[in-house]
Amino acid sequence: MDGYWLDWAGLLLRWLHVVAAIAWIGASFYFVWLDNHLIPPQEPALQAKGVSGELWAVHGGGFYNPQKYRLAPPVLPEKLHWFRWEAYTTWLSGMALLTALYFLRPGYLVDPSVAALAQWQAVMLALGGLLLGTVLYEGVCRVFASKPVVLASLLLGLVGALCFAFAQYFAPRAAFLLTGATLACWMAGNVLWVIIPGQRRMVAAIAAQRQPDVSDGLRGKQRSLHNNYLTLPVLLAMISNHYAFLYQQEQSWLVLWLLMLAGALIRHFFNRRHHGVADWRFPLGACLLLALVAWRVAPQPAAPVVRAEGVDEVQVQRVLTERCVSCHAAKPTQAGFAAPPAGLRLDDRHAIAANAVRIHQQVVLSRTMPLANLTQMTESERQLISRWFAAQGQGGQP
Numbered sequence: 001m002d003g004y005w006l007d008w009a010g011l012l013l014r015w016l017h018v019v020a021a022i023a024w025i026g027a028s029f030y031f032v033w034l035d036n037h038l039i040p041p042q043e044p045a046l047q048a049k050g051v052s053g054e055l056w057a058v059h060g061g062g063f064y065n066p067q068k069y070r071l072a073p074p075v076l077p078e079k080l081h082w083f084r085w086e087a088y089t090t091w092l093s094g095m096a097l098l099t100a101l102y103f104l105r106p107g108y109l110v111d112p113s114v115a116a117l118a119q120w121q122a123v124m125l126a127l128g129g130l131l132l133g134t135v136l137y138e139g140v141c142r143v144f145a146s147k148p149v150v151l152a153s154l155l156l157g158l159v160g161a162l163c164f165a166f167a168q169y170f171a172p173r174a175a176f177l178l179t180g181a182t183l184a185c186w187m188a189g190n191v192l193w194v195i196i197p198g199q200r201r202m203v204a205a206i207a208a209q210r211q212p213d214v215s216d217g218l219r220g221k222q223r224s225l226h227n228n229y230l231t232l233p234v235l236l237a238m239i240s241n242h243y244a245f246l247y248q249q250e251q252s253w254l255v256l257w258l259l260m261l262a263g264a265l266i267r268h269f270f271n272r273r274h275h276g277v278a279d280w281r282f283p284l285g286a287c288l289l290l291a292l293v294a295w296r297v298a299p300q301p302a303a304p305v306v307r308a309e310g311v312d313e314v315q316v317q318r319v320l321t322e323r324c325v326s327c328h329a330a331k332p333t334q335a336g337f338a339a340p341p342a343g344l345r346l347d348d349r350h351a352i353a354a355n356a357v358r359i360h361q362q363v364v365l366s367r368t369m370p371l372a373n374l375t376q377m378t379e380s381e382r383q384l385i386s387r388w389f390a391a392q393g394q395g396g397q398p
Ligand code: HEC
Pocket: 242, 320, 323, 324, 325, 326, 327, 328, 334, 341, 342, 344, 346, 358, 359, 362, 363, 369, 370, 371, 374, 375, 377
């Protein structure tokens, strides 16, 4: 598809995806918060009705008094609100976005230095990974549903295995996204296959004046809690794309896993705090993990550059023309680009000289560019840019 229209599709889908996700996660956070703050009602009338907890809140100029029933109200209200389209919209727009950004743009999924896959193979493998990861999650949850601690440990291991597995086949940037997308499939699957059907059965039981099955409620609660812990890790994976220092690493899968763990620890702190327990070990542990990762992925101080008298500007220009100009030109030739990304053109001497700091930053320090190394820049070319930059000014300050 023409790059310009693909960009529009990407923009609109991303907009929808973010808004739907805010609605989903917002509702999910709100209900966890609500559940954790309920207090048993004092009024005998409420107790007699089967209300197990209630809460008072003021918001947007009004007072609210939600009540939670021990199992279900004796009679179903006429209008019962369900929360599911937020989740489905988030998932559907996310898959469409994945298609627009990765599946329809050759080269973003595949990094030949990781695995030499054809684009169609990479797409099939990505879809297979999403599916297999989700089936494994469902299987583990079913077998170990009654052992929450074992289940949590197994899921932590499964997340690590996914981080690792995707990193073996895909460009690191895509691997991060696919890992996040798999966890997002778990979350949407929990809503579609467990929480909503369970609620349907409960509602049907009440309508038929039968006692609803407690296990439906418990299973729904467990999956809803999983979703709660998955939120921060998934969001991290989704925004990680902008931070090449995370994924352009030898062991990028470990970086992702540790960051996801930090997200879950932070979430755990808030869940406990809702109950009045502020256990600072959890955020502290998360901070230590983040610090460890930050220290581990910090750019190595550039190797001392021999004062480079002989760096030939023409040579630098030739390298940039070969490796960058397919995107960074007034009319990019790279499929999927309609305008020079970041407004940056590198197709003439003056632009190159004026952007030396940015070029050095992106090519040598963060190694973000060429994007996903689509144009296969070599190590010695990066060293050339490093020497050129150092030679530009005294001590590397052009
Ligand atoms: C496949 C297309 C592609 C190629 C090839 C490519 N870039 Fe980029 N470049 C991008 C995109 C997309 C962005 C915007 C990234 C963003 O906004 O997150 C970008 C942004 C940049 C930026 C701006 C970053 C900033 O925020 O200051 C610089 C500098 C840059 N590229 C330099 C290079 C250099 C140097 C090369 C060649 C060695 C190169 N690029 C090759 C796609 C490409």
